[in-house]
Amino acid sequence: xxxxxxxxxxxxxxxxxxxxxxxxxxxxxxxxxxxxxxxxxxxxxxxxxxxxxxxxxxxxxxxxxxxxxxxxxxxxxxxxxxxxxxxxxxxxxxxxxxxxxxxxxxxxxxxxxxxxxxxxxxxxxxxxxxxxxxxxxxxxxxxxxxxxxxxxxxxxxxxxxxxxxxxxxxxxxxxxxxxxxxxxxxxxxxxxxxxxxxxxxxxxxxxxxxxxxxxxxxxxxxxxxxxxxxxxxxxxxxxxxxxxxxxxxxxxxxxxxxxxxxxxx
Amino acid sequence: xxxxxxxxxxxxxxxxxxxxxxxxxxxxxxxxxxxxxxxxxxxxxxxxxxxxxxxxxxxxxxxxxxxxxxxxxxxxxxxxxxxxxxxxxxxxxxxxxxxxxxxxxxxxxxxxxxxxxxxxxxxxxxxxxxxxxxxxxxxxxxxxxxxxxxxxxxxxxxxxxxxxxxxxxxxxxxxxxxxxxxxxxxxxxxxxxxxxxxxxxxxxxxxxxxxxxxxxxxxxxxxxxxxxxxxxxxxxxxxxxxxxxxxxxxxxxxxxxxxxxxxxxxxxxxxxxxxxxxxxxxxxxxxxxxxxxxxxxxxxxxxxxxx
Numbered sequence: 003x004x005x006x007x008x009x010x011x012x013x014x015x016x017x018x019x020x021x022x023x024x025x026x027x028x029x030x031x032x033x034x035x036x037x038x039x040x041x042x043x044x045x046x047x048x049x050x051x052x053x054x055x056x057x058x059x060x061x062x063x064x065x066x067x068x069x070x071x072x073x074x075x076x077x078x079x080x081x082x083x084x085x086x087x088x089x090x091x092x093x094x095x096x097x098x099x100x101x102x103x104x105x106x107x108x109x110x111x112x113x114x115x116x117x118x119x120x121x122x123x124x125x126x127x128x129x130x131x132x133x134x135x136x137x138x139x140x141x142x143x144x145x146x147x148x149x150x151x152x153x154x155x156x157x158x159x160x161x162x163x164x165x166x167x168x169x170x171x172x173x174x175x176x177x178x179x180x181x182x183x184x185x186x187x188x189x190x191x192x193x194x195x196x197x198x199x200x201x202x203x204x205x206x207x208x209x210x211x212x213x214x215x216x217x218x219x220x221x222x223x224x225x226x227x228x229x230x231x232x233x234x235x236x237x238x239x240x241x242x243x244x245x246x247x248x249x250x251x252x253x254x255x256x257x258x259x260x261x262x263x264x265x266x267x
Numbered sequence: 268x269x270x271x272x273x274x275x276x277x278x279x280x281x282x283x284x285x286x287x288x289x290x291x292x293x294x295x296x297x298x299x300x301x302x303x304x305x306x307x308x309x310x311x312x313x314x315x316x317x318x319x320x321x322x323x324x325x326x327x328x329x330x331x332x333x334x335x336x337x338x339x340x341x342x343x344x345x346x347x348x349x350x351x352x353x354x355x356x357x358x359x360x361x362x363x364x365x366x367x368x369x370x371x372x373x374x375x376x377x378x379x380x381x382x383x384x385x386x387x388x389x390x391x392x393x394x395x396x397x398x399x400x401x402x403x404x405x406x407x408x409x410x411x412x413x414x415x416x417x418x419x420x421x422x423x424x425x426x427x428x429x430x431x432x433x434x435x436x437x438x439x440x441x442x443x444x445x446x447x448x449x450x451x452x453x454x455x456x457x458x459x460x461x462x463x464x465x466x467x468x469x470x471x472x473x474x475x476x477x478x479x480x481x482x483x484x485x486x487x488x489x490x491x492x493x494x495x496x497x498x499x500x501x502x503x504x505x506x507x508x509x510x511x512x513x514x515x516x517x518x519x520x521x522x523x524x525x526x527x528x529x530x531x532x533x534x535x536x537x538x539x540x541x542x543x544x545x546x547x548x549x550x551x552x553x554x555x556x557x558x559x560x561x562x563x564x565x566x567x568x569x570x571x572x573x574x
Binding site: 069072073074090093096099100104105106108110111112115116119122123125126127129155157171 | 298344385405440441442444445446447449450451454456457458459460501504506507565
């Protein structure tokens with residue numbers, strides 16, 4: 003009984019609070035790849051200037067929520083607004099770091115070329131890369147400690163280095179809202195530290211960070227807000243409000259024990 | 268040498284080179300998108316399209332046939348998508364099913380229809396007729412500047428040339444979106460790029476090259492040029508810009524070397540007749556791929572697994 007009450011509390015937060023100014027807000031978002039929905043009727047309002055973790059068990063629709071919010075997958079229903087306007091008008095304010103495993107790292111291109119992709123909206127179809135833009139790209143590589151790898155082929159990097167290159171590309175986008183899909187998946191400890199340092203820098207500059215995150219043990223340390231999802235929304239709020247045992251139990255069910263064990267191990 | 272070369276060898280050689288490059292260029296992207304079979308599929312389904320166009324118009328003329336081939340290519344792409352979605356079959360298998368079925372249908376159509384009076388048969392579909400594309404008015408190099416003589420040039424030559432210009436223009440203009448959406452489609456979409464449209468236009472451009480090349484050089488060259496030069500080029504460099512350059516070089520080399528070897532190789536070996544130029548060009552491209560696979564500097568894939 004307590005469980006459901008607590009869950010309800012999470013759901014019953016004022017829904018339109020800060021929605022107009024929210025960097026990213028979704029209403030009634032439902033996405034389905036097959037017959038079963040991956041994300042069902044989810045409302046979410048991500049807070050400006052905060053670092054929010056999207057947390058939930060495997061297959062709970064964390065990445066799908068992000069992809070649908072970005073228009074990468076088409077939702078069955080629902081509405082997405084970015085800073086109070088339709089997404090299509092706000093793309094210049096968003097930076098995105100996809101899952102590292104979502105691309106083919108054998109692709110014949112160099113590290114610096116990947117970072118320059120972040121400047122596509124400035125460069126356009128045929129614009130030449132000017133010296134200043136090259137400087138921007140190199141500075142972004144510098145921020146993730148990868149400047150000396152600029153001329154390497156991307157397949158020659160370790161997983162952690164590849165993840166940093168992806169982050170550098172997002173930095174090059176010069177956005178206000180940063181959306182990251184499992185940025186710490188399969189990276190070494192040094193990379194994890196480097197990435198979180200950059201994300202905290204962004205927050206300090208007043209940017210908004212939203213990351214799909216799978217490691218429960220680091221949530222309180224890294225993030226200040228949590229969005230818990232298991233196909234439907236379970237809870238949303240500050241770490242203290244939303245990241246409670248009751249909510250986690252509701253999101254993970256019997257799987258929580260396993261999740262915690264894998265964290266410990 | 269000059270006179271014979273200009274009238275007999277220059278047109279087929281140029282057509283071969285243009286066709287090879289026009290197919291190799293989009294082939295680079297198809298290969299990186301793991302869609303290399305699309306080229307194979309298109310070049311096979313062109314046959315039923317051409318036969319149908321012949322049955323409708325009753326003549327072997329270029330434009331109806333190109334349109335028929337283009338329509339068949341479009342039907343194929345749609346069928347592949349439908350089978351993939353409805354049948355939940357993996358893309359490679361869906362392509363395999365569609366293009367073999369349509370090619371077989373084309374063969375049946377061809378056998379049942381009365382095409383004995385015209386130059387339209389399965390052999391033509393496979394090998395093309397590169398050697399017969401001669402320029403009777405080409406009486407030496409001076410003819411290249413003679414407008415009257417130029418009028419007699421095989422129509423395949425300008426058609427292939429303009430196809431190549433179109434393909435080059437497409438890749439030059441859309442270079443950045445093509446590269447971006449091939450490498451990271453999700454990211455490209457967050458930039459607002461219409462990735463579905465970009466992928467479709469790439470297939471349409473590849474189909475255009477395949478249909479134009481098919482008419483002149485047959486499907487064997489088309490299939491080989493979509494895959495061999497780009498695959499060999501990938502093993503020469505780790506940069507897409509240079510890979511494109513290498514693939515153009517390899518395509519040209521295959522066309523020239525293949526044409527010369529087909530014409531003179533058997534004689535050098537003491538044989539009597541020349542062999543099919545289309546077959547030899549495709550063979551040379553395969554040999555180049557083999558050499559690149561054995562000795563290319565970038566054939567080792569270093570680093571993390573693609574996941």
